[in-house]
Amino acid sequence: MSDQPRSYLIGSPIVEGSTSVIFEAYDPFLGRQVALKRLRPESQQDPVFTQRFLRETRIGSLLQHPGVPPVYDSGTDELGSLYYTTQLLEGRSLSSLIASLSDPAEQHPPDFHHLLHIFLRVCDTIAYAHCHGIYHGSLHPDYITVGHFGEVFVLNWALATVRNERPEEHPVPLQISPADRQPPHSEFTAPEMAAGQIDDVGPLTDVYSLGAILFQILTRVPPVAATDSDSLLEAILTGSLLQPASLPTTHFAHCPDGNIPDALLATALKAMSLAPEDRIPSAQDLQHEVTRDENASAGHRIWKGLGKPAIRIFDRLQQQLSSHVLHRDSH
Numbered sequence: 001m002s003d004q005p006r007s008y009l010i011g012s013p014i015v016e017g018s019t020s021v022i023f024e025a026y027d028p029f030l031g032r033q034v035a036l037k038r039l040r041p042e043s044q045q046d047p048v049f050t051q052r053f054l055r056e057t058r059i060g061s062l063l064q065h066p067g068v069p070p071v072y073d074s075g076t077d078e079l080g081s082l083y084y085t086t087q088l089l090e091g092r093s094l095s096s097l098i099a100s101l102s103d104p105a106e107q108h109p110p111d112f113h114h115l116l117h118i119f120l121r122v123c124d125t126i127a128y129a130h131c132h133g134i135y136h137g138s139l140h141p142d143y144i145t146v147g148h149f150g151e152v153f154v155l156n157w158a159l160a161t162v163r164n165e166r167p168e169e170h171p172v173p174l175q176i177s178p179a180d181r182q183p184p185h186s187e188f189t190a191p192e193m194a195a196g197q198i199d200d201v202g203p204l205t206d207v208y209s210l211g212a213i214l215f216q217i218l219t220r221v222p223p224v225a226a227t228d229s230d231s232l233l234e235a236i237l238t239g240s241l242l243q244p245a246s247l248p249t250t251h252f253a254h255c256p257d258g259n260i261p262d263a264l265l266a267t268a269l270k271a272m273s274l275a276p277e278d279r280i281p282s283a284q285d286l287q288h289e290v291t292r293d294e295n296a297s298a299g300h301r302i303w304k305g306l307g308k309p310a311i312r313i314f315d316r317l318q319q320q321l322s323s324h325v326l327h328r329d330s331h
Contacts, residue, residue, distance in 0.1 A: 006073055008036055008085070019043040020053065024088060027072075034072060038083040050082065056158040057084045059134060067125025067154050091147040094118060094213070098141060101220055101254050112254050115217045116294055118144070121152035123210060123287035130203045130283060133163040137201050139209035140188050141216060161201045185233060187222035188212040191274060194236045203283065204276040210286055211271025211279070218260050219244050220251045223272060239274035263293035 011024040014035065020043065025036040043049040061071040074084035097115065100106040110118075122144055126136065136157060143156040185194040190208035192200040215223040223241045226232035234240070244251075244260060252260050267289045273279045280286045 006075075007078075008034070010036065019049050025085065027085065033088045034085040035069075035088045036083055036085045038077065038081050041079070041081060044081060052158060053082050057082075059157045059160055059162065060084070060086065062132065063129055063134065063157065065125055065128045067121060067128070067152055068157070069153055069155070089145050089147065089151075089153060091145050091151065091153075094141040094144040094146060097146060098216060098220055109254075112217075112256060113294075115254075116290065118146055118152050119210075119214055119217060120287055120290060122154055122213070123283050123290075125152070125154045126206050126210065127283040127287065129160075130206070135161045135163070135201055135203060136206050136209070137161050137193055138184075138186070138189065139206055139213065140186055141213055144213075161198065161205075163202070185229075185236065187224040187226070187232065187236075189236060190276075191237050191239070192276065194233055200276070202276075204279050204281075207271050207279050207281075207283060207286055208273075208276075210283060211268045214264070214268040214271065214290065215241075218252075218255065218265055218268060219247060220254070221247065223268075239272075241269070241272065261293060263296060264290065267293055 006027070006029055009026040009028065011026065013021050013023055015022040018040075020037055020039050022035055022037045025034050026032075027034050039049065039053045043053075057071060057074045060068065061074075064070070069087040069089060072085045072087075075082075077083050094115075097110050097118075100109045103109070122139075126139070129136065134157070136154065138156065138159055139154070140156075143154060145151075145153045145155060147153070188209045190201075190205040193205055212223045219242075221242065224232060224235045225242050226235050244265065249258065252258055255261065267280070267286070270278070271280045271286055280289060
């Protein structure tokens, strides 16, 4: 292997950010398309942006899970700009999929169960990250990409919080910089994150955001309604969540029988409890509760669809089973 940096054939920009640009590129060495993220030259003059970029690269390389795009390569190009390459993703964001539910021109909108399946896959990825002491902190449906063949990726780990860091193993410091201790907040941001209490960020921070994403899957809208950043922050910090009962019933048309399953809504709201200690304990526990709620809801719909004759058969079977148990115990 050569010590020279690998050369890439740079194509069109995919995303142009204020500090970096993501290009579609071709790796002639391995013969495949990749996504290449490069720090802008003016941003590279600022140590805050440089450190953030290196930290993002390092965290991405630590998360070796199917739900996180792998980092293939990183370094400095011939112009002296920092870059890294990763898997080129093709698909749609979860935000786009949810929005398509209201688009009459959408030919293949996702069904309710598919959206829940995506959510459970996201829980898998977050649970994996938590096991490695990494907490996303800014989960959002925009940062979840669903591929054309069922892949589900969680993106934007740049401002993740890393605990249990062993400095001797990491040439790039993984602790969040003071400049990033007050990241932008959204309708999916946990109260402790919105308040800038970075030292309190942990697994329950992501559980809150997962609950908010589940809420949007159920209702098509985020759990917080605000007209500006100040009112948004106030709503987050006071736990002023949107009441589904205030929404038109058309918001629930994608749900089974046109109604939000009560158990799933209760699970989403518990995950979004204002106090972290009142939330569902972990991403894995949240995943299990959603699976249980969905299975129970599906069972209820089956019995409801079968009607009274099926219920009579079920009751008769229960009676026969009870009689058999009593007969066995009497001998």
